[in-house]
Amino acid sequence: MFDLSGKAALVTGASGGIGGAIARALHKQGATVTLSGTRADALEKLKSELGERAHVITARMDDAADIDRLVKDAEAAMGKVDILVNNAGITRDNISMRMKDEEWEKVLQVNLTGTFRLTRAAMRGMMRRRFGRVINITSIVGVTGNAGQANYAAAKAGLIGLSKSLAQELASRSITVNCVAPGFIATPMTDVLTDEQKKAILGRVPADRLGTPDEIAAGVVYLASDEAAYVTGQTLHINGGMAMI
Amino acid sequence: MSDIAERVKKIVVEHLGVEAAQVKEDAKFIDDLGADSLDTVELVMAFEEEFGIEIPDDAAEKIQTVGDAIGFIKSNAKS
Numbered sequence: 001m002f003d004l005s006g007k008a009a010l011v012t013g014a015s016g017g018i019g020g021a022i023a024r025a026l027h028k029q030g031a032t033v034t035l036s037g038t039r040a041d042a043l044e045k046l047k048s049e050l051g052e053r054a055h056v057i058t059a060r061m062d063d064a065a066d067i068d069r070l071v072k073d074a075e076a077a078m079g080k081v082d083i084l085v086n087n088a089g090i091t092r093d094n095i096s097m098r099m100k101d102e103e104w105e106k107v108l109q110v111n112l113t114g115t116f117r118l119t120r121a122a123m124r125g126m127m128r129r130r131f132g133r134v135i136n137i138t139s140i141v142g143v144t145g146n147a148g149q150a151n152y153a154a155a156k157a158g159l160i161g162l163s164k165s166l167a168q169e170l171a172s173r174s175i176t177v178n179c180v181a182p183g184f185i186a187t188p189m190t191d192v193l194t195d196e197q198k199k200a201i202l203g204r205v206p207a208d209r210l211g212t213p214d215e216i217a218a219g220v221v222y223l224a225s226d227e228a229a230y231v232t233g234q235t236l237h238i239n240g241g242m243a244m245i
Numbered sequence: 246m247s248d249i250a251e252r253v254k255k256i257v258v259e260h261l262g263v264e265a266a267q268v269k270e271d272a273k274f275i276d277d278l279g280a281d282s283l284d285t286v287e288l289v290m291a292f293e294e295e296f297g298i299e300i301p302d303d304a305a306e307k308i309q310t311v312g313d314a315i316g317f318i319k320s321n322a323k324s
Contacts, residue, residue, distance in 0.1 A: 127287060169283065 002225040005030030008078035009224065010070075012061065012118065013088030015042035017187030018137065021213030022085055022220045027053060029221055031083065034074040061088045061114030062106070071121040080129065083224045084122045086115040086159075087137040089152075091189065096150045104151045111155035116162060119177075123170065132175030133224045136163050137216070140183045140239050156181075160235055167233030176232035180219045183239025186210040207240030249296075249322060250315045256291050257311060260284065270312035288314070296322045 009026045013019035014035035023046065027033045032053040035043045043056040055077040059070040074081050089111045092103035119134055126132025141149055142156025160179055167177040184190055184201050190210065193201070202208055219236045222228055237245055254268045261278050274280040274288065289305045292314060298321050308314050
């Protein structure tokens with residue numbers, strides 16, 4: 001089950017905690033992977049860890065030309081893109097009263113607009129080959145909201161609406177579009193929280209622990225697989241029971 | 246040049262699964278040939294491949310009939 005041999009996957013934000021785990025998991029199932037992100041050294045390190053069937057292409061998700069180039073280069077490197085994992089994301093937290101326009105716009109641009117542009121560019125080849133898997137990494141806060149993250153929550157909620165719309169447009173071409181919504185996962189993004197903050201969060205997680213990047217990656221592998229062909233427009237929540245939606 | 250028209254019509258017949266007799270130059274892809282909006286995108290992609298050209302989005306939006314497609318390709322195809 002979930003064999004991805006012969007499939008080509010493009011993962012954005014692959015230098016991050018969750019993105020790296022996703023790339024490793026897809027690779028382990030047999031896929032060829034292109035690792036994208038902004039930090040070339042971290043991507044190269046992951047590439048050498050993976051060995052064969054791995055490519056690195058740096059790109060900025062707030063740059064339209066970079067995004068078009070990324071798809072072209074990934075298709076040139078792997079011959080095609082079957083699986084697109086839009087995982088790149090940033091935070092610029094602030095309470096709304098103090099949130100600056102730049103903080104709002106930057107987060108929307110990278111997390112939402114970048115995903116739309118990249119998916120639009122990759123869809124062409126998927127339509128031609130009558131196969132595609134688009135997996136957008138959203139967040140629990142896109143559904144529940146989170147004080148101090150109006151921009152991030154709006155962008156992540158936007159991804160869910162975007163995914164449902166794309167899913168309807170592309171279903172007849174055997175292209176599925178789904179979201180994975182992590183809860184609180186142990187990554188560099190959550191490492192910065194104080195012990196007190198972590199304790200407060202864990203109080204809301206029935207599983208009483210943070211999730212691991214591998215647990216998110218497993219959900220992505222499933223949605224990328226042939227076995228998940230009939231699953232589209234869905235959001236898979238992986239959050240230890242923190243929100244049951 | 247009539248070769249271009251024949252090749253265009255062949256692609257339309259194959260892609261939309263319609264009878265060759267229906268594929269007249271004034272036939273509209275969506276209204277007359279039962280294409281949906283995604284079909285029109287795929288037809289444009291197929292024309293691009295067949296004739297080795299690039300059809301920009303603003304031009305693609307104006308291609309609504311078989312004749313529009315033939316006309317655009319005649320004036321833009323190499324050789």
